Amino acid sequence: MEYEAHQYQAAAKDLASAIRLNSSLYSPFLFLGLDELRLDRPKEALPYLQKAEKLNGSDPQPLLALGRAEVSLKDYAEATNAYRKALLLDPENGRAWFDAGMAYLSNLEKDSRTLAEITPPSGYSKALFAESLAEQRRYVEAATQYVGALDVQPQPPCLHSALGFVYLRQGKASEAMEQFQSEKKLYPECNSPYLGMAEIDFAASRQNEGLQELEQSWSGDPGYTTSNLSPMLEMLSADQREELASAVAARKIQVDGQSRDFLDALLRQLREKDSRAENRGSRETVPSQSPSVQRGKALAAYQGGHYRECARWIGSSAGQHPSAELLLAAKCSYMTGDYLAATTAARLAGAKLPADPEVLYWSIRADQRLAVEALERFQSIAPDSPQTHLLLGDMDRQRHHYDEAISEYKLALDEAPNDPAALHGLTSAYLFDGKIEDAVKTATAALSLNPNDPELNLLFGEALVAQRKYQEAEAPLQKSLSGKPQLLPQAHALLGQVYAGLGRVPEAIANLKLGLDADEDGSFHYQLARLYRQTGDTGAAAAAMEQAKSLAQEHRARAVIAVQEAPQSADQ
Missing domain, CATH: 1.25.40.10 (Tetratricopeptide repeat domain)
Incomplete structure (x- = not known):
């Protein structure tokens, strides 16, 4: 009764008592794990959900909850493992495919950030x-x-x-x-x-x-x-x-x-209407050989372009191999189209070489393919769901097809009016389409539901800066500084513009300097040069202006390329 009434704290106490009386009962472990999740305690939820899964391996519920807990803990690799196990039990579970796809995307984003931080670029x-x-x-x-x-x-x-x-x-x-x-x-x-x-x-x-x-x-x-x-x-x-x-x-x-x-x-x-084919490498065993013979045969198979045979020779005991062999397994599995085996081998290699560019490369590529497969499967199961419209909106927005993106986000919001991801996507599409007033209204509605969301606050602040409402923009931009590291340069650059507009020159200079990595067209450097002139620092002003001109020239060159490629893209 307490669980159904959403009284999770009280329900948790009763369930814990039931477990103390009989530790072999499945339901108390499951519901106690779910309670901990709802109370935003994913770490505490894990042992209960793991025990529930052991007690009843035929029910996907503990695995789905484990996936959500691991996502909350940012262990996306373990999350995808849990979702995959759940999908073996219930392959038509659209939500599980969606959650798996998003976990793969989160993992590749995490790996991409790590790879980008490695210098010099590999x-x-x-x-x-x-x-x-x-x-x-x-x-x-x-x-x-x-x-x-x-x-x-x-x-x-x-x-x-x-x-x-x-x-x-x-x-x-x-x-x-x-x-x-x-x-x-x-x-x-x-x-x-x-x-x-x-x-x-x-x-x-x-x-x-x-x-x-x-x-x-x-x-x-x-x-x-x-x-x-x-x-x-x-x-x-x-x-x-x-x-x-x-x-x-x-x-x-x-x-x-x-x-x-x-x-x-x-x-x-x-x-077939969709010409993509899913492939999974076969799991045939190979004759037992010494490790050195297996390594030699795997390498010879790869050099001959026989990728599946290469992966087979390394085999299911890949975790026992050195990192070089795990990398070969990841590469061969990926190239034969067995992306699940590829990501498994890459993760095993990553445990031994956590910041290796080659490990990260194969992990990113395999997770990218698996994410696409999972999300496409989700779309086929639930073609008119809010999540499907959200995915389509995100794809249209990334392709700069803002009108189509706006339509998809609105369809998602028709079904789920308070969906934070759809509101975020709609705000972003409005902003980049130049519909600033619509962006402000949508961001305001989204922030009423989640006032401390860093990315929403960044979009809201950017829209207010576009309207020259600098006083109003400061607070949301300050909140955005708690967001992802890759978004901080943009937040600081916008704060620099705010402080410049408010006449707070030292703060403007400090923030613009922190935001220069986000300068794509030279505008931030140009503004910084003007501020340096105001302070009398002509040397710094000249250097900033020179960099502004260089970036502006590169931006114009990219624009020319975009114009040259636009007709070709349209034809395709």
Whole structure:
């Protein structure tokens, strides 16, 4: 009765008494763990929920609660493990897929921050940045970053192919072919050049030649091929896809065995509305060998482009291996499309090498894929839920499609009017779309529900600064200083503008200096230069002005690139 009446403190006492009387009862442990969670005591909840899971391993509830507790404790790796176990018991649980996806995203964000703090930037961080730019269709910038990553050692595998695909997206087939040929010559373990050359062949209606390239990749590793067909197929027009499907059907008559398996897999992806295919590496055991023999066979398999075989030779005993072998397991598992095994191996390696760029790289990439898979599964189960509209809104906002983002956030809020994430997203979309008054109104409503949220306060303060309401902006911006470290430069820069507007020059200078990392167009340096002049510090003013001009020039160059790429993005 107390539990149903939300009297969690009283319920907790009664449940603790029940456990003392009989420690084998499942329900008291479960509900006591849930009570601790509701009382915002996740650390205290863990032992009760773990005991409940041991007492009843067929109920997903303890595992789902364990996931939430681990998220509250910022142990996202353990959270995803709990959600995965729950999903084995209840694979149609949409909320579990959503929570798992968000936990994977939180873990990769955590790893990304760690990687970004490593200096000097590694080839792994440069490659991830290039990949991020390519996903945003900022291909000119992505190509520049990939070229830079190729100049740094160590680096991730198959970067020439990654650069080649970026050139393809820009319509530079000859430059792309150069990169694919270089990859084949320099790094024969990479199967990616075959996919790139196949895309060039299919675009030129050379279906048979393209199919031969894909068969070459498939013979190396079927998992890699099926996991990476999607981007290539999505670039083909409807007519080209139909031509390819006809060529595949005709070729199937002429072949058998492994080639027929490949053609069947390709035909399935061509005919599916969503051409992405989920792959999980097989778990076959290998003959027992000495560790040195297994290491040698795994490395030989990788060098031959047989990634699944490589992962199999390291096998389920990966936790017993040195970090170098765990990294090889992560790399091979990822490349064969077994992202769950990849993230497991990367986490085991991370326990031994907590700030290693290569470990972080494979962990980030695997978690990114797993997050996408989980959130797509959630969308398929609950296509019209508030969380689905929230996800779509976030994606539209990140692509700068603000009108679409606003519509999605409003749909989410129609179903869940006080959802903090939807209110946050709507505020942000309004702000970046220049709808300042709407941003202020939405932020005000959101802050009435959660007045101390640092990110909301930052958005609110930024909107007030845009309205030149400096006195009102100071308080929310001060609250935003308790937020994530990566947001602090922006908060300080805005506070600098506030204090400058209020005539509090020393405080303005101090905060603007702390916010210079957020200066993308030189405006903060320019304002700092003006403030230095007011104090008579002409040397500092000149230096700040010089930096402002340099940043402004870089900003204009990026704007030119964006304009050049805009028509291409629209076509795609």
